[in-house]
Amino acid sequence: QVQLVQSGAEVKKPGASVKVSCKASGYTFINHDINWVRQAAGQGLEWMGWMNANSGNTGYAQKFQGRVTMTRDTSIGTAYMELSSLRFEDTAIYYCTRGSGQMGRDWFDPWAQGTLVTVSS
Amino acid sequence: DIVMTQSPDSLAVSLGERATINCKSSQSILDSSDNQNYLAWYQQKPGQPPKLLIHWASTRESGVPERFSGSGSGTDFTLTISSLQAEDVAVYYCQHYYNKPPAFGQGTKVEI
Secondary structure, three states: OOOOOOOOEEEEEEOOOHHHHEEEEEOOOOOEEEEEEEOOOOOOOOEEEEEEOOOOEEEOOOHHOOEEEEEOOOOOOOOEEEEEEOOHHHOOOEEEEEEOOEEOOOOEEEEOOOOOEEOOO | OEEEEOOOEEOOOOOOEEEEEEEEOOOOOOOOOOOOOOOOEEEOOOOOOOOOEOOOOOOOOOOOOEEEEEEEOOOEEEEEOOOOOHHHOOEEEEEEEOOOOEEEEEOOOEEO
């Protein structure tokens, strides 16, 4: 079955960087975009950006421009999201999710289990 | 950017009763070239990632119970749970995918 599995929880200090991985299985990795969405505790869903898994092309939400980098390793079907210059307010669960629409206009299915990133001094 | 606004923020419904959640987009998300509304609905239970329920505003995903239905067009959309079950307690989100950036509504919490 189609599945996305993320790396484990992280604790980082303010100003540090974090890199979260997202391993895909059950489908052809390069045929779908990967999107990243985050959710702070008790809050809603915030879209961070997308990556074309075939070309590696990316697009980021304006809020994260300059701080986020999305990459992939097609040989192992894994996508990565790196967020730098971490702030306390970046503490959240980060989700990867597969784009399931067409021509980059995607609904999101499935979602990975999420990775809790805690920024603490 | 298109902004999605849901109402209400929360609602309490008796078991077996109907729950109705509204979602409004700041501009039309109906594409006249294909006559499709670029709207999805998700369910998120505590401690779990979101789960896709509906896309194209009214197309139910495989395995989603028939009591869940989506309707609407243009800027106004509705998710209806026809007969609420205990397992439907969750937060529900709408999302447009008409263009980039996609965006979610703020969520609606459904309780018994």
